[in-house]
Amino acid sequence: MNRLVCISDLQEKIALYDDMKAYRDLCDIFYQQLFRTAYAFVRSKESAEEIVSDVFIKVWQMRARLPKIDNLNVYLYTITKNLCIKYITRQYKNPVTSLDEISFETAIDFNTPEDICISSDVMSKIKTAMDTLPPKCRLILQLVKENGLRYEEVASILDISTLTVRNQLAIAVKKLGKVLPVYLGYPENLPTAKTSTSNTKL
Numbered sequence: 001m002n003r004l005v006c007i008s009d010l011q012e013k014i015a016l017y018d019d020m021k022a023y024r025d026l027c028d029i030f031y032q033q034l035f036r037t038a039y040a041f042v043r044s045k046e047s048a049e050e051i052v053s054d055v056f057i058k059v060w061q062m063r064a065r066l067p068k069i070d071n072l073n074v075y076l077y078t079i080t081k082n083l084c085i086k087y088i089t090r091q092y093k094n095p096v097t098s099l100d101e102i103s104f105e106t107a108i109d110f111n112t113p114e115d116i117c118i119s120s121d122v123m124s125k126i127k128t129a130m131d132t133l134p135p136k137c138r139l140i141l142q143l144v145k146e147n148g149l150r151y152e153e154v155a156s157i158l159d160i161s162t163l164t165v166r167n168q169l170a171i172a173v174k175k176l177g178k179v180l181p182v183y184l185g186y187p188e189n190l191p192t193a194k195t196s197t198s199n200t201k202l
Contacts, residue, residue, distance in 0.1 A: 011066040041084035043105040077157040104135045106142040
């Protein structure tokens with residue numbers, strides 16, 4: 001059973017049968033991804049955890065409508081983004097009118113055997129290079145590279161155009177591609193790289 005079929009099955013079980021196991025399985029699938037996104041916005045572990053908890057509470061409260069949601073990925077990330085913006089507005093008493101106003105703190109996740117072999121020196125270079133990117137560019141890079149979202153999904157979640165997503169990724173590749181080909185998924189001897197318009201990964 002592929003991931004999309006699995007998620008659709010969980011949505012149906014939660015909606016029709018109030019299935020708590022299905023609900024917990026759904027939370028397990030999305031928790032880390034949503035936490036990384038919330039943390040990028042609010043830069044606080046505790047606050048990010050609270051926000052993601054609120055997201056899943058909302059999912060349970062509106063569970064009867066789950067089967068009508070075609071793309072749960074986009075739905076959950078959008079709720080997370082909106083709750084984060086509300087949190088930032090409440091904390092700083094200044095309404096957020098643009099993502100450009102937010103200083104995102106992105107997180108890099110190393111889970112695969114190849115990633116584990118990356119030296120601490122390379123990891124430090126990745127972090128340093130990431131910090132040179134514009135804030136929104138870092139967030140988009142995380143959503144695509146770390147969370148595996150498609151360009152169209154990122155555009156919908158952040159309420160920007162797909163072209164903007166592609167352009168921001170092009171900036172990331174231009175700045176990071178030469179020094180960090182391993183992180184971007186390119187061969188080490190590749191000097192530059194172009195973004196793909198058909199894949200979800202850089």
